[in-house]
Amino acid sequence: MLTVENEATALVNRGGLALARGDVTEADRCYRAAVAVDPTHVTAHANLAYLLAAAGRHAEAISEAEVALAHDPRRSSAWAHRGMAQVASGQVDDGLASLHRAVRLDPGHRFAWDAIGRTLLALNRPEEAATAWASALEADPDDVDLLVAHAVALAAADRTGEALRVLHRATEEAPRSVRAWVQLGVVALLRQDHGTAGEALLTALDLDPDDPDARLHLALLHVLVGAIDEARAALTGLVVSGAPTADQARALLARLPDGPGDAAGTGG
Numbered sequence: 592m593l594t595v596e597n598e599a600t601a602l603v604n605r606g607g608l609a610l611a612r613g614d615v616t617e618a619d620r621c622y623r624a625a626v627a628v629d630p631t632h633v634t635a636h637a638n639l640a641y642l643l644a645a646a647g648r649h650a651e652a653i654s655e656a657e658v659a660l661a662h663d664p665r666r667s668s669a670w671a672h673r674g675m676a677q678v679a680s681g682q683v684d685d686g687l688a689s690l691h692r693a694v695r696l697d698p699g700h701r702f703a704w705d706a707i708g709r710t711l712l713a714l715n716r717p718e719e720a721a722t723a724w725a726s727a728l729e730a731d732p733d734d735v736d737l738l739v740a741h742a743v744a745l746a747a748a749d750r751t752g753e754a755l756r757v758l759h760r761a762t763e764e765a766p767r768s769v770r771a772w773v774q775l776g777v778v779a780l781l782r783q784d785h786g787t788a789g790e791a792l793l794t795a796l797d798l799d800p801d802d803p804d805a806r807l808h809l810a811l812l813h814v815l816v817g818a819i820d821e822a823r824a825a826l827t828g829l830v831v832s833g834a835p836t837a838d839q840a841r842a843l844l845a846r847l848p849d850g851p852g853d854a855a856g857t858g859g
Contacts, residue, residue, distance in 0.1 A: 599629035606638060618642060633663045640672040644679065652676035667697035675706050683710065694726070701730040701737070708740060717747035735765040739774050746778050754778045755787075762791075769799045776808055780815070788812055803834035811843065823847055 606621030619642050625635035636659035643652035656673035659666055674689030687710060693703040704727035711720035724741035731737060738761040745754035755778050761771040776791035789812055795805040806829055813822035826847075829840035 599625040599632040599635060602628065603632065603635050603638065606635075610638075610642075615642065615645075631662050633659045633666055633669070636662075637666055637669040637672060640669065640676070644672055644676040647679070649676040649680035653680070665696055667693045667700050667703070670696065671700060671703040671706065674703065678706065678710050683714070686710065698726070699730040701727040701734070704730070705737060705740070708744060712740075712744055712747065717744045720744040721748055721750070733764055735761050735768050735771060738764065739768075739771050742774055742778065746781060751778055751782050755782065755784075762794075767798055769795045769802050769805070772798065773802065773804045773808065776805065776812075780808060780812060783815075785812060785816055801834075803829065803836040806834070807836040807839055807843075810840065814843070814847070819847055 602621045602625035606618040606625070609615075609617035609621060619639070622635050622639040622642065625632050626639065629635070636655050640652045640655035640659065643649075643655060653673055653676045656669045656676065659669035660673070663669070670689050670693035674686045674691075674693060677683075677686030677689055679686075687707065690703045690707045690710070694700050694707070697703075704723050708720045708723035708727065711717075711723060721741060721744035724737055724744055727737050728734070728741060738757055742754040742757040742761065745751070745757065755775070758771060758775040758778060761768065762775060765771055772791045772795035776788045776795065779785075779788035779791060789809070792805050792809040792812065795802055796809065799805070806825060810822045810825035810829070813819070813825065823844065826840040826844045830837050830844065834840070
């Protein structure tokens, strides 16, 4: 006969399997059932906090995480979920404090390090963000999303050479990652390495011809090398299509020289 704790743990495990196959509704049902069977089950409360935070129900997520922490203040995942929900609800300082508590308890908690990095970058603290993502990569060195995020922070901190090396590694690890190729192109543009930028952005467009960031930055590359007709056509296409980068494309179009021809031919 199952004890209360074992029954709750079985429900938590069932919820974990449901979440792994993408069935969030079933995972939520299992975690709530586990809490109903055993209100002190720390993992059930912590996992429910994660689901609530992912659904944007941040106040409830914080509450569930705090119940978990009341029973086990050393549960790093509960601190991490609490911190993510706090940041998302505007309690940024408290959220960072919770996330740092999570990584003090578990230095290999890559999700907490990732959340710290994203928060610090949004606060325009790129050096600290880069350090956070470097710590995340120590836990998961081949994660391409972490590599790209680390490179973005390095570039924002004017460490573009390091960013370029990280992005080359990212494209080697995941040659079909559009995001990695686009960011490689962006950083190469910052370094005025037009050859690398063009190759990277064209590779991204081979993988996804509609990627708006790749299209915008390739148009910018056309401007920089004086191919104004090509730039104008590409930017107009972004504006007409209503792409997410349409406003940026419209602003860049307004700055182009009038009339046909390349930049070299517009000076008279």
